[in-house]
Amino acid sequence: MPDHHASGPLILAFDTSAAHCAAALLSGDQVLAARIEPMTKGQAERVLVLCEELLVEANVVYADLTALGVGIGPGNFTGIRIAVSAARGLALGLGIPAVGVDAFEALREGHDGPCACAVDARREQVFLQGFDNPDISTPALYDAAALPAFTGPLIGAGGKPPAMPVAEAIARLTARRYASTPARPAPLYLRPADAAPARDAAPVLLP
Numbered sequence: 001m002p003d004h005h006a007s008g009p010l011i012l013a014f015d016t017s018a019a020h021c022a023a024a025l026l027s028g029d030q031v032l033a034a035r036i037e038p039m040t041k042g043q044a045e046r047v048l049v050l051c052e053e054l055l056v057e058a059n060v061v062y063a064d065l066t067a068l069g070v071g072i073g074p075g076n077f078t079g080i081r082i083a084v085s086a087a088r089g090l091a092l093g094l095g096i097p098a099v100g101v102d103a104f105e106a107l108r109e110g111h112d113g114p115c116a117c118a119v120d121a122r123r124e125q126v127f128l129q130g131f132d133n134p135d136i137s138t139p140a141l142y143d144a145a146a147l148p149a150f151t152g153p154l155i156g157a158g159g160k161p162p163a164m165p166v167a168e169a170i171a172r173l174t175a176r177r178y179a180s181t182p183a184r185p186a187p188l189y190l191r192p193a194d195a196a197p198a199r200d201a202a203p204v205l206l207p
Helices: 043-058 077-094 103-108 166-180
Strands: 010-015 020-027 030-038 067-071 098-101 115-122 125-131 140-143 154-156
Touching (some): 030 043, 030 166, 043 077, 067 077, 103 125
Antiparallel strands (some): 125 140
16 A cells, blocks of 8 residues: 655545535645535535545545544535534544634635635625735625625635635645644534524534
8 A cells, every 4th residue: 555644644625515525635735536526415425435435546544544624614504514523523533633624714725815715605695704804804794796895806606716626625724734723623604504404414513
């Protein structure tokens, strides 16, 4: 089995905070395997199977991993809980750290300088956070047609596409942070869940 640790930490990252199931495996600076599958439901059944497929593709096993990265939202309420619960469970079982990465940081990865990052919140709204834009440095919900003024490009919903796929961005941020991020990942919710309950119950988060 190849020694991927020779080129840096081996990071498995995944995200189900939007209408997709995305995962990436990063060794040092090299993406060994990555995939994003559009889906509106079924992430709970698919995410760990997808991760296993990437490990097999790269000829590594869970025991080889250095750390896990997971998207914590904002986004789909149930999808966020699915991914965060999976990351917490895997990290506990493997004895490795899990790093939560929010969607704004993932969108910004690969971009230098001031910008604003937007996540589709549906209902003609977006979640927005600015970087090097002090007036919008705290993420919040805005009407998509009435965004506040900011410096630099808009990245994400309604703006330019991100520099890389979401799972790869999460993996690269995790590689830089895992050694100094002891806290377990937690969901980032910027508004309450819809009143209608999910058809499939999400996994229960560990306390």
